[in-house]
Amino acid sequence: MAAPSAGVASGSAEPSWLDTERPAMRPDVEITEGLHHEPLAYDPVSGHYTRLSKSGAAILTALDGSMTGREFAARASRTGGGDGSTRQVVLDFLGELRAAGLLTVPPDGGRDTSAVRFARRSHMPRRPLVGSGVSAVLDPPAALLRRAPLLFGVLWLAAAVFAVWGAGSVLAAPLASGGPDLSLPVWGWTIVVSSMLLQTALHELAHGLACRYYGVPVREIGVGLLFYLVPVAYVDRTDAHRLPGRGSRVVIALAGVAQDVLWLGGWSALSMYAEGRFGQLCVLMVWIQIGLLLANLNPLLPTDGYHALESAMGTLNLRSRAFTALRCRVLREPPPSWLAVRSRSRQLRYQVFGVVCLAYALLVAVFCVRSLLVLFGGA
Template sequence: MDDIPLIFDPVTGHYHRITPAGEKVLGFLDGTRTRDDLVAFFSRADRIRAEALTRQLDTFLASLEHSGLLEGSPPPTAKNAGTGRRVRTSMLMPRVVITRSLPTLLEPVARLLRALPAGLLVLLAVLGAATGYGLGIHTYLTRTPALQDLAGHAFLIATAVMPLIVLAHETAHALVAQYLKVPIRGLGVALLFYFMPVAYVDRTDAYRVRGRSARVVLAMAGILSDGVLCGLVALTALNSSGLVRDTTVFLLGMQFFLLVVNLNPLMPSDGYTALEAATGQANARDRAFTLLRHTLARKPLPEHLANLGTGARRAHLAYALASAAYVCFLAYAMLHAIPLTADFALAVVGR
């Protein structure tokens, strides 16, 4: 990733970022040398250098063992180890994999798209999405009837159609990943923070993509797809009336809500992932919450966080606190939205 070396663990499916110096040391960890052998080799009989190398090597080896990467060390998350499990519960997000067949289904399409210039494909997608969102905003502002007129069948139909739009969103991510030859691991559904249902594609292997721009496009693919679909829904609303118009207006509202959620940097969203890819900051959110947990529990910081500067530490803590507060707000809002949702549904039967 960005020419930064990564260790891939095939047992857990996780990637571990290391330094170029660590990458050189890995080549010597073949089971034939002890720690002292390595110190002697790298220090070349320089006693002062050997003392420094001993401390550095001990830290590096301890980090590898803690991550379960040394032979004989147990994986840190044994209950979720392996990429073949259909149900997983890590990262505050219980997940169920529905299918792993998308790479097979999408490869013929990806093969055709690879024959076209990548820049042209991105340009067309951006123009299509921008046009679609613009048309959708215009339509929503000019064609939306009174809220009470939208209750009933339009709400139920729009709710039934919305999962298809979400499926198209996730398929767009999968298609770009397939185009980049890093197929997704699975398509599934999850319960984010144990209360928010979401669909997802596991694109962990995007770390293998070297260029930042390609990873940004992969992160934004779903939002670009939503923009094109938003334009199609808006055109339908502009050229219809009655139930069809009401349903498509409802769909537009749901799509704009989905856009806000997907762009929100306080969530593990597409917008956050795109920012992470653009800046080269891998796993910044995880580092922020790890720092917050250890600070609140007054526990020693992990090695990769112990050397953070004061400014960086404050920024990470501020982000973690803001994100946690936002999640609490979302839970509160979803709880209070239940009565309104029930009213819309009951309007179908005239109650």
């Protein structure tokens, strides 16, 4: 009867509220379905989705406030034919539901609540620039794409093949033999910066367009600081959790990269014919496009590539689960119910992935700081 909620930790201690409070599911919480039609609990106040097992959803919906938590656990244990361990699992799960804010009993701010906040933290301060109204702008082109998806898919594939061939040809040409030339005049850097800003905006709009293609609301588009240091743009596509299939999630995750491939093709085409300073600028942009594609497809950071890999594998919150498993191991905390039922080898894989992601993020941070010091003459 173990009923996990994503990234939520709980202890074996039985808090006193289980004897005094009569928990019920908050009336505004919605039970819906997500990947593989697995149950999700949606909190409209926080905007978060909590993944549940089928038994977990049954427990949550059965909480009606008519009995205390301990009475409910005892009844559930008798009904399921379980023993004392089943009763304890239910009690722990009630604590997880409370910490997740899904019950009429508010979170107590203790360790369980801190674990939920840790798991949900994006480590990226955000500043929204455009709200949900952007959907009205994206709906017409999304409707056009729905009319002939195969045609547009074939056209993009042809453009992608040309982009890869063109980039290879440019990098093999004598003009690019010495690597990217950074000695551009002011007008050259103006073009580079302006082009990158436009491309970034279109990259995020591509994610939004893919969301609207599948009927997923776009909450907002904005900018943030990944790991509090790296400037990035983002599209809040949280409601894509409601999509039941893997393919649609992969398309949404890679929509921005698909648009970047077109930019690579465009700059490659210009590089084949441009000469002089502008030719050097075009070659530099080809190098930049390749670097951006490699960075966006990196599965060790919360990038488009990571989200696509997660979707293709049919997993949810892989990084969050990995960090939760690592946190429980390092701090010697009791694992949440979803982790406790996993095999030791599965738990170890979560922990290893968490260590690799943290180490890579540290390397990226050190590289960024070092680059800033060099740029401003500090090193």
